[in-house]
Amino acid sequence: MSLMFSSYRKTKKGSIVKVVRECYLRDDIHCGRESCTQCKKFKLDNDEQFAPSSGYLVDNARLSLNKLYPKQAHYIVPDFNTVTNQIDVIADPAFGNDVIILQTIWKRIKSNINVYSKLKELISSRRFYLFDNEFFRQTFRCRNPNETIDEYRENLCREACEWLQKHFTTIHIIYLIDSIDNENVKSSDECHFRIHSIADYVQNFHNPINLMDKLSANVQQNEDGGNKTQKNDFLYDEHLPLHLVLPKIKSGQLHKGCYHSNRYNFLEGTVTVMCDGEEMNVNIEGRANINRAINEDIVAIEILPRSEWKSKIHDTILDEELIGDDDGEDAKNHHSN
Ligand SMILES: [Zn+2]
Known part of the structure; x- marks a missing residue:
């Protein structure tokens, strides 16, 4: 069985020619x-x-x-x-x-x-x-x-x-x-x-x-539209040594939790931590913040000031009842039930 394909091409001189190609399956x-x-x-x-x-x-x-x-x-x-x-x-x-x-x-x-x-x-x-x-x-x-x-x-x-x-x-x-x-x-x-x-x-x-x-x-x-220099300039923050991390977890400055990467976007993830006696899922966004963590790593995170929390559309939908309590304030964290 053979199939005939035809297409039209413009030659260098500007005339149009029909190209016929035969393809054997x-x-x-x-x-x-x-x-x-x-x-x-x-x-x-x-x-x-x-x-x-x-x-x-x-x-x-x-x-x-x-x-x-x-x-x-x-x-x-x-x-x-x-x-x-x-x-x-x-x-x-x-x-x-x-x-x-x-x-x-x-x-x-x-x-x-x-x-x-x-x-x-x-x-x-x-x-x-x-x-x-x-x-x-x-x-x-x-x-x-x-x-x-x-x-x-x-x-x-x-x-x-x-x-x-x-x-x-x-x-x-x-x-x-x-x-x-x-x-x-x-x-x-x-x-x-x-x-x-x-x-x-x-x-x-x-x-x-x-x-x-x-x-x-x-x-x-x-x-970046193919800007190669950006590619090599990116540097991650050093991981903190354990002897500095542990006291900060104890004092509540850092929170320990398990990192779960977003399976559809590897530049996003969540960490579930206990904060003021309450369990919360904290969103982590971007390479710098994720800092090489991979799925199911135990990590220590610092919670940003409230003014830097970003809102997530699905949070406001899932937690309609919470909006009243928060006066619709932007939340970086999604409180789980
Ligand atoms: Zn075979």
């Missing part, structure tokens, strides 16, 4: 898992530039690497924004192997020379597999008239994940997205693969500090 695309019995009749990509020197995807992939999947083998499939914005997180040896790069993403990355060359290096040197989902009859389809080009690409990626998940059965497919938008992270009931934001996934590594630093530096850089 294949049935013999290998999934990338080296031991796959269903695919063993197909050749693994032996094109020299894409043959990883350390072999193809393995059965016990990423075991005990991440607390979200402590005893479950899984492959990572990053989306376009994750590859583009977080390539140095993905390329870090601590991030691990067994990553599937979809052809839909690979085609778009080619226009970004920096990311393209890093990704090419990863595919040839580590267990990163380029899955030709757009040449494969099972995972390719034409664009529906009601889909925008972005929706179409995203749907192709998710449909490839779904096929891979059904094909691998016991090995989880994790679609990693670079978004803190809760809607995108939610898996729909129909899909069998898992979806995580890269921040959520990375902060669940056993030792995530370096990766988190790279991740938050990228977030900062993106917020």
Whole structure:
């Protein structure tokens, strides 16, 4: 079966030409898992530039690497924004192997020379597999008239994940997205693969500090419109030594509690502490305030003066009755019942 694609291009001289491309869909695309019995009749990509020197995807992939999947083998499939914005997180040896790069993403990355060359290096040197989902009859389809080009690409990626998940059965497919938008992270009931934001996934590594630093530096850089100097200038406050912390906890200047990071935004979290005999959840925001704490760390916090407390919309909704008591005053803390 072949499909014909046509597009119109403008030449250097300014005339418009119609470009027709013929695409043959294949049935013999290998999934990338080296031991796959269903695919063993197909050749693994032996094109020299894409043959990883350390072999193809393995059965016990990423075991005990991440607390979200402590005893479950899984492959990572990053989306376009994750590859583009977080390539140095993905390329870090601590991030691990067994990553599937979809052809839909690979085609778009080619226009970004920096990311393209890093990704090419990863595919040839580590267990990163380029899955030709757009040449494969099972995972390719034409664009529906009601889909925008972005929706179409995203749907192709998710449909490839779904096929891979059904094909691998016991090995989880994790679609990693670079978004803190809760809607995108939610898996729909129909899909069998898992979806995580890269921040959520990375902060669940056993030792995530370096990766988190790279991740938050990228977030900062993106917020600053690509200002690279900002990335390297950020310095955390020193952690206070224990002999200074303990007396301050005793005197009530600092409060001891367990840090819970927000699973949808790694730059936010809460610490539950006892303050004046009352339990309160204190919101912690931003890299400087979080100061390298990771989920479930026992930390000591200082409560800011009331004038610096920020209001949270959900606090006022959840605690409607409290508004009267507080005269609607901004609250940094959410009092739990
Ligand atoms: Zn296979």
